[in-house]
Amino acid sequence: MSRRMSIERVNEYGRNAVRLDIDGSAVLLEAAELDALIKHLAVLRATMRPAVPTAPLRSHRYVIEVDPCWHTEKPALNDGAVMFLRHSGLGWAGFALPTESLAKLHHALTQHLEASLEVHGMLN
Known part of the structure; x- marks a missing residue:
């Protein structure tokens, strides 16, 4: 219907x-x-x-929030970190990342950062 x-x-x-x-x-x-x-x-x-x-689906056109506000903190009851990201329309979303996921995220972001610094001639 x-x-x-x-x-x-x-x-x-x-x-x-x-x-x-x-x-x-x-x-x-x-x-x-x-x-x-x-x-x-x-x-x-x-x-x-x-x-x-x-x-993420490669065929979907996602709305991308440019340079969002973010906040991290140590969770009281477990390991890893809690990461909050702010979307201007959806508000704050929190994600509890255990240590293993946090390490994978750190590795992935480090690769992106190094590639970006290299492109901008800022990596020695």
Whole structure:
């Protein structure tokens, strides 16, 4: 069963909002309400099948956040690190990386950094 849905940004009475219309029933959502909806939808999506792919699909055009804010910290109850990345539309997402994954990420990022420094003539 297919339903007609539209989503648009509106400025109702000077406030920024998103208008969500499904089959003629509409609701205006302000930023906090939209954040709550996105979070709830993400939790629901995580339980659905098919699952989100475990690797990026080469055929998909991803939205790339340029130079995002990030934060890391040592988790209280296990090894490794917790890494937070900020997306301007989705907010902060946290990832607990055990030591083995952290080492693999370090290796991959080091390779990218060295290649970038070499291209820019900054690597001795």
